Amino acid sequence: MTFEHVFKRIIEFMNADPSGNFRLMVGTDSQVHKRHTVFITGIVIQNEGKGVWACIKKVVVPRKMTQLHERISLELSLTEEIVALFTEERKNELIEIVLPHIYKGATFTMEGHIDIGAGKRNKTSEFVKEMVTRMESMGVEPKIKPNAFVASSYANRYTK
Structure with missing residues (x-):
């Protein structure tokens, strides 16, 4: 899809359901294979408690990317690439959908899910x-593990 x-x-x-609680989430995960590395970016719109619509974008790099920082950085760059497509005009178009329903509790947020964790035992x-600073600089709320499920769960399942 375009x-x-x-x-x-x-x-x-x-x-x-314009009076819903919407979370637009974008996140990327990668998997190193024998001769290539697969990157999957998930784009997910969730109406909390009422369902989701999601799709993925696949990018294959024709080499094993063994350096963790390089891979994490490219994951975030691919996420940023999609986030950047949601221009101010497009974000405003989405906000306009919920705006008349805010008094009924409607909400809209945009999140960047980063497949990294802050735990002492986590290599990332x-x-x-x-990575969090990069997401924040785009005006998107960063989420890391365990809250970065679009990257760590949804996109992850398509990298295998």
């Missing part, structure tokens, strides 16, 4: 500050 098609599907999903913990 991004335009994806965006139309998100609008249709939100218009089906040293990259948390850098």
Whole structure:
């Protein structure tokens, strides 16, 4: 699908229940294979407690990417690439859907899910500050493990 098609599907999903609590989440995971590395970016719109619509974008790098920082950084760059497609105009279009229903409790947030964790035993913990800052600089709420489920669960299942 083109991004335009994806965006139309998100609008249709939100218009089906404009008084919902919507979370637009984007996150990427990767998997190193014998001769290549697979990156999957998940785009998920959730109406909390009422369902989701989701899709993925696949990118294959034709080499084993064994350096963890390089891989994590590319994961985030692919997430940023999709987040950047949600321009201010497009975000405003989504906000306009829920705006008349805010008094009924309608909400809209946008999150960037980063497949890293802050725990002492987590190999990616040293990259948390850098990656979180990159997401914040795009005006998107960063989420790391265990709250980064679009990257760590949804996208992960398609990297195998």
